[in-house]
Each structure stands twice: as structure tokens, then as C-alpha cells.
Amino acid sequence: MATERTYIMVKPDGVERGLVGEIIKRFENKGYQLLALQMIKPTKELLEEHYTDLKEKPFFPGLIKYMSAGPVVGMVWIGKDIVKVGRRLLGETNPLASNPGTIRGDFGIDVGRNLCHGSDSPDNAEREISLWFPNGVVQWDPTENNMTQKDL
Ligand code: IDP
Numbered sequence: 185m186a187t188e189r190t191y192i193m194v195k196p197d198g199v200e201r202g203l204v205g206e207i208i209k210r211f212e213n214k215g216y217q218l219l220a221l222q223m224i225k226p227t228k229e230l231l232e233e234h235y236t237d238l239k240e241k242p243f244f245p246g247l248i249k250y251m252s253a254g255p256v257v258g259m260v261w262i263g264k265d266i267v268k269v270g271r272r273l274l275g276e277t278n279p280l281a282s283n284p285g286t287i288r289g290d291f292g293i294d295v296g297r298n299l300c301h302g303s304d305s306p307d308n309a310e311r312e313i314s315l316w317f318p319n320g321v322v323q324w325d326p327t328e329n330n331m332t333q334k335d336l
């Protein structure tokens with residue numbers, strides 16, 4: 185099982201509904217490690233590049249409009265098998281097909297308002313991380329500083 189990075193993003197509907205903390209909590213509770221976090225109002229050009237594989241789809245113009253309607257919260261997470269398991273935490277693309285216990289299953293209804301994004305392969309994850317965080321992201325070891333000690 186490889187340690188991988190993935191790009192997770194709370195979409196404009198997720199931000200508007202106040203689900204940023206809830207979505208972060210699920211990845212933290214699982215035990216994954218946060219490497220980067222930003223709120224950004226993406227340009228159409230950035231979104232078109234992010235979703236370049238979908239540009240022939242009939243829903244593409246609506247997708248770009250939806251995604252540029254408000255700020256998004258983009259994150260990089262790292263951990264074992266996180267690309268696949270991260271998508272399991274998100275649920276199916278269609279929230280109505282998503283199991284309860286998943287983010288889309290618990291909070292969504294429409295495929296065009298499905299709250300969150302997760303990379304679909306390790307290669308795409310690295311592509312998306314470079315796209316959204318062109319200045320790079322930190323590396324840190326969550327055990328190195330022993331921040332939980334009580335005798336301070
Ligand atoms: P994913 O987000 O689960 O990886 P993709 O197939 O990569 O799903 O599609 C990207 C996004 O495009 C979806 O999350 C959703 O917001 C939107 N989308 C996908 N299929 C449809 C559709 O049939 N109608 C409207 N929007 C769609």
C-alpha cells in the first residue's frame with residue numbers, strides 16, 4: 185500500500201453550506217495528514233485545466249459555471265492509499281447513489297452540486313497539486329515535535 189498525496193477540494197456549494205470543517209474532520213478522523221490548505225476563487229482557466237478530461241462532456245459549461253460561482257477550499261492530504269480511500273470518504277459522483285456515512289451520501293442530492301472533489305489516480309493527484317499549489321506544499325512529520333507533552 186503506497187503512501188500517496190491527493191488533492192481534495194470543497195466546492196462552492198460545500199463552502200456556502202458551511203461544510204468545510206465537516207469535510208476536513210472526516211479526513212483528520214480517519215488519520216490522514218494535512219499538507220496544504222487554501223481558500224481561492226478560481227479562474228475559469230484554472231478550472232478548465234483542472235477538468236480538462238471532461239471538456240467534451242455536455243455538462244462541462246455548467247460545471248465550470250458552478251465551480252466558479254464562489255470560493256473553493258483546496259487541500260493536499262497524504263497517507264496510505266489515500267487516493268482511493270479519499271474517494272470512498274467522498275462517496276459516488278452522484279450523491280443519491282452514495283452511501284450514508286460518505287460526505288456526498290450524508291449531505292448531497294444533485295450530481296451538479298456534489299460538494300467536493302477528490303483526485304482519481306495518484307498521477308492525476310500530482311498533476312492537480314501542481315496546478316492548484318504551484319509554489320509547492322510543506323512536508324512535515326506529525327511525530328517529530330511531541331507537541332502533546334504536558335509539562336511545559
Ligand atoms: P468525480 O468528481 O466523482 O471524480 P467526474 O466524473 O470526474 O466525477 O466529474 C467531475 C464533476 O463533474 C463531478 O464531481 C460533478 O460535479 C460534475 N458532473 C459529473 N457528471 C455530471 C453530470 O452528469 N451532470 C452534471 N454534472 C456532472
Ligand code: MG
Nearest residue numbers: 301302303304
Ligand atoms: Mg473526477
